Amino acid sequence: MLCLCLYLGSYSGVVQRKLKPDLQQKYQCVFEGVAKAGSPTLLQQIYTELYITEGGASEVNQEHEVRHMETASRKPGGAEKTITCEDMFKGPADTEAPVRTVLTKGVAGIGKTLLTQKFSLDWAEGNAHQDVQLLFPFTFRALNVLKDRSFSLVQLLCHFFRGTEEVCSFEGLQLLFIFDGLDECRLPLDFTQTKALTEPTESASVEELLVNLIRGNLLPSARLWITTRPAAANQIPAECVSMVTEVRGFSDPQKEQYFRNRFRDEQQETAVISHIKTSRSLFIMCHIPVFCWILSVVFRKILEQMGKPELPKTLTEMYVHFMVVQAKVKNIKYHKGTGADLHWSPETREMVQVLGKLAFEQLQKGNLIFYESDLSECGLDAAAASVCSGVFTQVFREEPGLYQDKVYCFIHLSVHEFMAALHVHQTFFSSGVNLLSEKQTSTPSNCTPEQFYRSSLLQGLLTQTGSSSQTNQETAEYIKQKLSEEVSAERSINLLHCLNELNDGSLVEQVQQYLSSGRLSEGGLSPAQWSALAFILLSSEEALEQFELKKYCASEEALLRLLPVVKASNKALLSSCNLSESSCEALSSVLILNLSNNDLKDSGLQMLSVGLKSPHCKLQQLSLSGCMISEEGCDALASALRSNPSHLTDLDLRYNHPGDTGVQLLTSLQENNCCIFSPSDFCQLFLDSNSAQTELKLSDNNKKATRVEEKQPYPDHQDRFDIWPQLLCGLGLTGRCYWEVQWSGHVHISVCYRGISRNGFGNDCVFGLNALSWSLECSERVAVYVDCAAGSLSFYTVSSGQLIHLHTFNTMFTEALLPGFMLCDNGSSVAMFTSVT
Structure with missing residues (x-):
């Protein structure tokens, strides 16, 4: 085996010595914007770290990429895990499965290709990724040309990479294949009918080689990195993808830094940055590096003019200016004209x-x-x-x-x-x-x-067929007419953007007046006005941390009209809003969802559960209290949570009718630490000195009790235990409560009703030996969670910050519960935690 490793390492080293210089020469220089012969820039000098997130759906995304960026930009940084290029193949922290295939999404121009080039250059220069022995970067643009031709995998590598003919075997080598631009693929990738290939020397069409590489039939130990625009992500079956990442381009601070680098004049720099911030559409597009470059080209030319030139405010104006700039450059370069000459010559127009x-x-x-x-x-x-x-x-x-x-x-x-x-x-x-x-x-x-x-x-x-202003006005009125019809919420947002491009803000201004005057909920809004309200909320510069439907109108129509806003929010408060099951289909994208006291029924929960099953659903808190849910709905919910158990920590199903089977299903999930508690349920408890038996000494402001030999001089009190070494907390608990205790020696952790007997040796005084109390002997640190309405009392061991389920009592609680403790031996102690650590 040692000889084999040395042999493999020796010939991979031979290939590396040819491959690395070739890749270094290919990727060390880039051209910003477009290729200009003779003016390359070193990639390492201009490369700016991109904002990359882990996760995201691998299914097809139907919304336009500009809208996709808008939605993503509203999510605060804490809602998603960011990764670096070096972490690309490390995989999510919550899984131990090896990462074979990474699918990286990103809208056009966001920097996916540059990211793969930087990765390849770092490998070729020996700066990073040296665990990879051989790296082969492909583009689908280049592979498209080979359609209808046959190669073996070895021949395909030789076709693109010098020196790979030296490779006599791939076994035992750590290989990485990069395939950039899946959205540009013209090859028919058929993952259902393509025949299986296992030998790298076997000839087949290029598309068959790709399918078998991605399936893992060819070189199963090799790693693959595929980049694509969101719309083409579903071309790769989900089971073939180990991890999905998304390139988000420039963050907001990186946008500003880019323009500071481009405009050395401080006055121009300030003017450009402040202007971009006033235009939501331009600011969103500046997540894309190449768009920032286009803007800088346009703004530089405009700012060179005399006087106070007006900068473009809309996307349409900006692209028109860009075309004008190019026409003027052409006129000066090819016809010896000046910048003041007519730029639309017959040749240019054609x-x-x-x-x-x-x-x-x-x-x-x-x-x-x-x-x-x-x-x-x-x-x-x-x-x-x-x-x-x-x-x-x-x-x-x-x-x-x-x-x-x-x-x-x-x-x-x-x-x-x-x-x-x-x-x-x-x-x-x-x-x-x-x-x-x-x-x-x-x-x-x-x-x-x-x-x-x-x-x-x-x-x-x-x-010309009429005045421009007249045409614009007619177009604006036509759009408003369309908005008054029954169009989807997403379509209405697009139409509002169209009005914005025409500089018609009358509809938005009307709704803003309603908002400022507080008259919004007095009467019903028209469909066009609902669309304008959604547009206003989505155009807010602040991330939509919390959306409360009742602020606007507690109705299902309002929810459906404002659905794009809900999807863009992290927390959606929709309780008591007269919602039905038809409201549930698209609500799983938020982090915190309160649907309490709506008639969702089982069918609504089943629709919601479809979204909860997705591994890309990050829902953390779900409130379904009083939603007319029965055993059938609980079955769908339990199935969804078994499929995607890692995020939901707070589930409220009070005042429903889950039945015995439903309770068992959800209890089993709770035992697997699937749905535990919300931090808001934590209770800060203090020990009650009036209940403490005289051998129990209190300290630390009644947060700690220790059993001692000498009796404590407590006054007589009707609540005191006279024989058994027990004590209670003073606060009676109702609703949902969570607390933690640390103990040593021999201690029983309990809850009981206030009516438990305090006098004598009988079992009616002992925690856990009567119908008024529940008790458990536990490990050194214990968490207790009680949901009185649900009739659930759960005990957990706390170890390294993790909760391990011990036991759950299921019963019908009829009154407030008091935490209690029995300290069985001298020296035993119990201490209350005042916060979750």
Whole structure:
């Protein structure tokens, strides 16, 4: 075995000596924004640590990426676990299973590719990840070109990486494969019908090799790292993914730091940062590094103008300015013009129109990268595409692929969407054809509606059919009409963003006046006004820590109208809001959920349980008191909590009808430390000196009792135990209560009714030997949790901060309970904890 290890290490070292320099040369330089020949930047100099979180759903995410970022940005940092690039394959702390495949999500331009390049460069330079012996970074862009060709895995590696022909066996080597850009994959990955391959020397199509690598049939000990946009995450089956991570881009402080680095003039820097903060849409988009670069290009040009130029406030205005900047650069560079010359020359107009058509047709197909065959379908040949990419270098770019194959793309998805929207706009105003009508085509599924609105800066490209202000006003009225109809809550938020792009804030201002005057709950709001309220709450700069529906209207209609706000909140207080089972479907995304006193019934809990089953549900506290739940609902809840037991710590099911089976199911979960207690249930208890038998000495402000030989000079009292060495706490407990005690010697921990006998030797005085008390001999540190309404009394051992279930008494408590203690031997002691530690 030692000889084999030495042999494997020797030939992997040979491959490393060729592979590492190649990767170092490939990744040490990057081009910010776009590739400019001769002006590379060292990656290590400009790389900024990205905000990466552990977890997130691997299923498909249907919302637009801008909305996805908005929702994520409202979650406070403490709600999610952040990780570094070095922790990528360490896995969650609560699991011991090895991490084989990591799926990293992130919206377009957020920094996924740069993250993989930094990882690869650190490995190649010997700075990190040296437990990996061989690292092979692929992009789906490059793999797409090999569609319909056959390779063995060994041949595929040789095709991309020099020196890998030296590898005669992969057994015993720690390998890492990186596959960047799953959303750009044109290969048909079929995880149900693809034949199994186990030998790296066996030939198959590239897609078959990938499927078997991801399944673990090929090289099961190898690690895989796959990056993707959220919409394509479901292409990989969940059972093939060990861990999901998400790249969130720049944090708020990192945004500001970026613009400080870009603008050396302090006055300009201050103006830019303050302006971005006033525009919610721009501020959200600045999570994306490449968008920050686009903004800096636009703002720099505008601030160079004389006087007090007005900075763009909306996404549409900003992209139009970006196109204007590029047109002016082209005019100066190719036609020796000046910045003051007309930027929309006939040649420029034609070029923009060609790019717009390409953008629209490819967006409809879901293509964000294009090959020469895609260009031909749009009537654009490779020569014309090269001209476009050479002129509008910062909008549309041409990238060399492997062996001179060329790949084309727009600089960012949002630019692609803008160009597609521009094409729709131009076509309608020049010919009257609505490309978005049902007769023509369907709306591009990933395009933000606000991209489809005009700006006066584009008037040189358009044939005028009326005044711009009149057109904008008519469009705004049309949107308001749509908002008055029955549209989904998410769709209404998009429409409000469209109004914002048109600088029409009348609807929002109207609802803000209702809010400030306190008249919101006096009468019903119209659908449009409900949409505006949701928009206002979601546009707040503060994270939505707590949302209370009754502040606005205690009704199911209000909940459904404000559902995007609920989803973005950490704590949702929905008690006594006249909700029914139809309200439950989308509520599992919050951390704290109070649904008490609503008629949810079993069907509502079953719908909620579907969300609770997801391993990505982080719900911590769930209150379902008085929700008309029976045994059937408890069965669904217990099943969900068995599937995902690690987060919920507080479950309130009082005033329901779970039946014997329901109680048994939930008790078994409690015994497995699934649903224990809420910190708010902790009770600070003090020992009652009037109940203490005379051999029990109190100290530490009545928080500690010790059994001693000498009798204590206590006055006579009717509550005192005269024979048995017992005492009680003074506070009677009702509801849900939790406390902890530390003891030594020989002690019994108990609860009892106040009516327990205090005099004589009989069992009616002894804790646990009569119908008025319950008692247990426990370990040195004990936790007790009582839920009087539920009839549950549980004892736990406290060890290293963890609760280990000992026993649960289930009965019907008829009055307040008093904690009590028996100190059996001299020197025995018991001490009350005043807080949870």
